[in-house]
Amino acid sequence: MRKLEESGLTKEEIIEAYRHVLLGRRLDERLWQLTRIGKTSFNISGQGHEVGQVAMAMAFQPEKDYFLPYYRDMTACMVWGMTAKDIMLGSLGKEDDPSSHGRQMPNHYGSKEHNIVSHSSTVSTQFPLATGVAYGAQLKKADYVTLTATGEGSANQGEVQEAMNFAGVKNLPLIFVIENNGYAISVGTDEQYANETMAERGPAYGFPGKRVNGNDFVETYLAFKEVVDNARNGGGPALIELMVTRLTSHSADDDHSVYRTKEDIDNLKKNDGLLFFEKQLIDEGYLTREQMTDIDSELKKQINQATDEAEAMPEPTADTILDQIYAEK
């Protein structure tokens, strides 16, 4: 693991990063609880992706950069500007849900205010869209960079190859991320791709590709910082393969004990980026265990408040079902 000070980030920024990581974990735990008791119908989890996602997102400038996420990117979306309440409004299907105003399933993130583009459920359709957003920067001569993400299973879709090919041809300011957690629902990587790494696909389309340990905050942050700065300066696209762990089942409708052995499931905890990050923060003198406990309590309060506030918000009314299909009714 690379030392936190090598990131070039301030102590405050690193503690802020930890707050984002822990908020992502605790909020996801709350969403599982709400699913189990029937208050929401579904959850799909990014547990085990949080450290990598926070390090990734911090290398961007969310006030102007665009993000086209996929369904495990809740934590990254919150670094980009969404709040715990925004997420909760979406999971509860409320009118004020900024992602879809109660029209999409949970975990389909979007926010016009924060430059986070809404996505579908047919995986990786966001990749061609990201090329359009990025080509827009070239047309406008604007210096924003676009980020789009998907999983290692979804990365086999044809639209991913089409988009990466186009990005190479046009040298777009666009960063592609494949969050590789080793499982596409129940199917392992040996049945998904034959290459050694997914990162190799970058050079195949004429731009760099790099595999990065998403449990290593500094390695991830610096890898992204390099390609984001390069893209912003006209250096073109890059692919990052972010190696992460899927700590949970694929979704609330899946049971990973069917296809993962007990030993495999027990071993997952040894690859939890949150634990690596916490150990590093303590060992390198950024936070004490007591301070972490305080942050945890504070975040739980924040999540309780977000849950209560979101639950109290109204549902969309039935008479709005035909609203906003076309520009003019």
Add this chain to the structure above:
Amino acid sequence: MAMMTYLEAIRKGIQEEMARDENVVIFGEDVGGVKGGVFGVTKGLAEEFGDDRCFNTPLTEGQIGGLAVGLGLVGFRAIGEFQFADYILPAVNQLISEASRMRYRTKGDWIAPIVYRAPYGGGVRGGLYHSQSTEKVLFGQPGLRIVTPSSPYDAKGLIKAAIRSDDPVLFYEHKRLYRLLKEDVTDEDYVVPLDKANVVREGEDITVIGYGMVLNHALKAAETLSKEGYEAEVVDVRSLYPLDKETLVKAARKTGKVLLVTEDNLEGSIMSEISAIIAEEALFDLDAPIKRLAGPDSPSMPYSIALEREFLVDEEKVTNAMRELAEF
């Protein structure tokens, strides 16, 4: 006024909108450079507006579909060309899952103002994959508009309206009409509405509803029947989706005898839906069963001349069907 073909009218409409709004961009396979499209619709646009605004894409239709959505998200008005309407199939996921639903799934926070252009239709010896009427594949996808012009005047006005619209519009251009039709088109800046059918000929005896090549057959057939003493009301559907139900039902009620003509297959075409609408809304005003004239239910149009002729609805078939209905 200037005499122009259907193809030239589309090009003129695009050229005027690109000159009017710098956010209009156009792209597709062979669209940029000196070639300007396999049919030449975009010829000259790269030279006039630059290679950034009129450009070639790799041979990737899904990418063309999604690139247009992405540009729409950041304020551009993208025109994506599919070289043939047959080749739209690899992009159907982008058109349905992304373009058609962006507005609805964000309740208007994000929109996709796009025109997807696609040459469609048979009678060009195009065989199974250069002849199809694939509009039925995208028909019935709320959020998406499908329009097709059947005259040069409409071609220019409709493409301009499609470019200015904040909705994704699938703009079908009939390949046979590109150079077949020629008329005086005003130089004035006008648009043709995207949601209105058009009564192109008035008559009291029968109502013929169609679009594209077969509509032009129907107009000629109407003149033949006029000499025989029957006057046909001819309606250009023009807005294929959503349909202009009001105009279609009114025209059906007017004569009580309805012939629906399409060069698509008989079953599952847009005419099937129009038939259902007329049956629901105007059954008791009808004096004859609703009649459909269409291609047979073979998978598209075969290449051989004999088979292609067998598939196609031509002027003679339309004339006969109209006469039969008039005499009913």
